[in-house]
Amino acid sequence: METRVQEIRRAFDRDLAAASDKEALAAIRVRYLGRRAGLLTGLLKDLRELSPQKRAASGKAVNDLKTHLERSLEEAEARRRGSEDAPGEELDPTLPGRAQRPGTSHPITQVRGLIEEIFLEMGYALESGPEIETDYYNFEALNMPPHHPARDMQDTFYLKPHPFHPKAGLLLRTHTSPVQIRTLEKQRPPVKMVALGTVFRRDSDVTHSPVFHQVEGLVVDEGITFAHLKGTLEHFCRRVFERDLTIRLRPSYFPFVEPGAEYDISCIFCTGGCSRCKGSGFIEMGGAGMVHPAVFEKVGYDPERYSGFAFGLGIERIAMLKHGIDDIRLFYENDLRFLGQFPA
Secondary structure, eight states: OHHHHHHHHHHHHHHHHHOOSHHHHHHHHHHHHOTTTOHHHHHHHHHTTSOHHHHHHHHHHHHHHHHHHHHHHHHHHHHHHHHHHSOGGGOOTTSOOOOOOOOOOOHHHHHHHHHHHHHHHTTOEEEOOOSEEEHHHHTGGGTOOTTOGGGGGGOOEEOOOOSSOTTTOEEEOSSSHHHHHHHHHHOOSOEEEEEEEEEEOSOOBTTBOSEEEEEEEEEEETTOOHHHHHHHHHHHHHHHHTSOOOEEEEEEOOTTEEEEEEEEEEOSSOSSOOTTTTTSSEEEEEEEEEEOHHHHHHTTOOTTTOEEEEEEEEHHHHHHHHHTOOOGGGGGSOOHHHHTTOOO
């Protein structure tokens, strides 16, 4: 019995090495492992005729052979399937190559870079600050004391009490305005800065995202007026949208400016009224105003001597207007079909 086992094993190894396609492998499986006439099946039947003493030793040899046959066939079939899935032998060298798609920066990154370029040309300094802020910098220093109703407009993500200032608390900043306060604390006038960065609010729909990006500008010096603010906004919007447009200012309330205003631009999609401007001929951009005297007092500036203006808007909003995008959520879905439409 052991001699027959060795002969079958050697014959199997030769046949398997010579198999060149899946048909040959299938024939080998039938010849050696077939249930009716397979060589292994014949060995198993012959075991019954052996005495109990010889059956134990021969049975181990037959089981080892069965394991070898099955494992070797499975490995050979797996290798064959892999070679069929790969282009390998059937590669056509006359076909054109598959070019790699060029990478590009995210549309938000592109718009942010454009905004930074414009303000650097205008002589502004780029400033930054922490995204996890204290209540003081996010609210109190901006003329929003505890229980001020304007805080409800911010939809704030609160974290935990500050380890060194238990009454202050920590939160995810709701705007980049805290950067303005930090800049005013470390610098004396004249100040001309712009802050760009990520902000967080509990708000989510087609035009709002819990995580978005803001740009806020601040100018402080002697003799700064509302006319300087309007001229700055007009120049900035014309550069961003690369066209001649007009600015409209509407009275509005913000705790950290007085007087405050919403500023709109003439519609960049129509000349008489469309769905994007809701028939008004103007599109809302953001908020602005003259820095509130209470803010100057918080940072130790003399409000009788200095004046200044501040403004802000969302970077996503500029990107949506520039590219005609209706849903802000597209920016964060990581869909390459969408992102690939904005080559750098």
